[in-house]
Amino acid sequence: MNALSIPQPARLRLNWASLGPLAALVLACAFFSTQSDRFLHLQNFALILQQVMVVGTMAIGQTLIILTAGIDLSCGAIMALSNVVIAKLAVTLGWNPYLAVLAGVALAAGMGLANGLLVTKARLPSFIVTLGTLNIAFAATQIYSGAQTITGLPGPITALGNPLMVAGAPVLWGSLIMLALYLLAWLALRETAPGRHVYAVGNSPEAARLSGISVHRVLLGVYTTAGALYGIAALLSLARTGVGDPQAGQVDNLAAITAVVLGGTSLFGGRGPILGTLVGALIVGVFRNGLTLMGVESVYQMLITGILVLLAVATDQIVHRNG
Template identity: 50%
Template sequence: MTDIGNSRPGIQAFEAVLDKPDTRVAEFEVSAKSPLQKLQHFLHANPTAVPAIVLLLGVIGFSLIVGSRFLSAFNLSLIIQQVTIIGVIGIAQTLIVITAGIDLSVGAIMVLCSVIMGKLAVMMGLPAPIALAAGIAAGAGCGAINGVLVTRFRLPPFIVTLGTWSIFFALNLWYSASETIRSQEVARTAPFLQWLGTPVDVLGARFTYGSFFMLALVGLVWFVLNRTAFGRHLYAVGDDPDAARLSGIRTDRILFTVYVLAGAICALGAWILIGRIGSISPQAGQTANLDSITAVVVGGASLFGGRGSIIGTLIGALIVGVFRNGLALSGVDVLWQEFTVGWLIIIAVALDQWIRKVSA
């Protein structure tokens, strides 16, 4: 059947369009963005912007409320000392959170490694550097257990680390016999374990070697995440594991390596913990798990994975330290300090949800 209205006989109606194809190109209507949408896109592209602004506002606010006591060099350096342990544990937590996981066992790993270091160096008389190496190996081993359960058995990281938190904490109490190794004993037999707690006075401020160690570790991990293929693969696995697998990334190997690294970093946190408190206690660092999550979330990382930075985690730890220190100097009860930190977490998660709508 031919098209009567067509001048060329034998041409079907639907074939007539082939003679004169449409040369127009697709056009997309681009609507102007409102100021709020522009802010949303800016925050999505710069995840550390919000934590940096909150930290600045916190410092300005408490300097006006408390006065010179808050802005003194000694007090500001004290805040840095107080967040050193959480900053290091937060680095380990950040690596896990970027992969869309969470590790509830980081605090237990840290304390267990500190007990192992103390037992080997103080009680058994091994050289302190060897005891430190054994503690780092133990931390990496604990991370490997988490990694195997997550990658091989496909168990949710939350459930895995909740279980291993109880396991590592029980092993900690068993191995230490619930006894604290006093700081005098550590100083006499293994002073190297307390080395990171050595104070350094700079222009009226007092830092410790542990603070500089934390900053060096932040710089190293930042380089790995932003300048190496491993870092790019890590973000890819957290953002979309299926797409990462199809692109040739060995996702299970990346996840396993991340958990091992996180365990080793927790062991380094144990070394800082010993230097910070002097003694070795199986009851130390009980809030490190939640504090590390707080630093990561407040620092702009997303619990859904694929988004976060080490610098943001450091800023998040400083935010918590600034608020707790400022509220304490203001005479606010510890109860309301924790109340404030709780609201910081909720607001940070809500803000992350809003920012993520840009990519939705």
């Protein structure tokens, strides 16, 4: 078996399984449009994009890890740590804003690399590794920030929170950055050898190794890239809220996993469209937005989101058993 004979799931033609998340999104939009006159307004869709841009960016990294049959529970905590590091360096220590952003993203990438090293070198399960990293990053965030919100961010850090008017709707630059990152990830997974290697490792690490792929190198690259994406998500969070928030990201790890699962990526690895994750993030955003417009309390929104996740996982199990 050689590298050229590895299946390339990203190139497979669309089927009903891959169209499922998109159909769910369309049906959700159709339903909520009948419940609220405001739902179909372009301003409301711009708001949905704004609400999902942080979790949506984190979900790209989460998708890469789940494609390799891993999982990352630490993504929200790493994002929060990067968030306060960027803010504190720029505001308290007076660093150049661009250097502060670079340092925060580098820290997040370094923590992703640490996760990858523990998974590959120590051969620890990703669930356990990232559970530990979650607690470490959370504690570090509280200690470094003194559990205090950081205000007075300089303009370059909040610039991506500025709107661009599109057909009369204010679309944040950060939302466009998120969409550009999805396009870049889609091209990388579809058109490059490293991208195809991610699918190969998720399908069968041993078969990938026998075909000449360095499984450890792929995993290290995936976890490091995911960490860098969490750092970019931290910048988007700063741009959207205008403050460094040590409480940010506490449930974003679950939200990111939800987006990946709803988007059709298999928890068993090796199968799933990256653009499906974007659709999954939008499904969560549409449900929360639509239910809010209907006056449904947030606790019931969480209940409905949980039911959606269980349905998506059950479908994945059925597909896996029959595949």
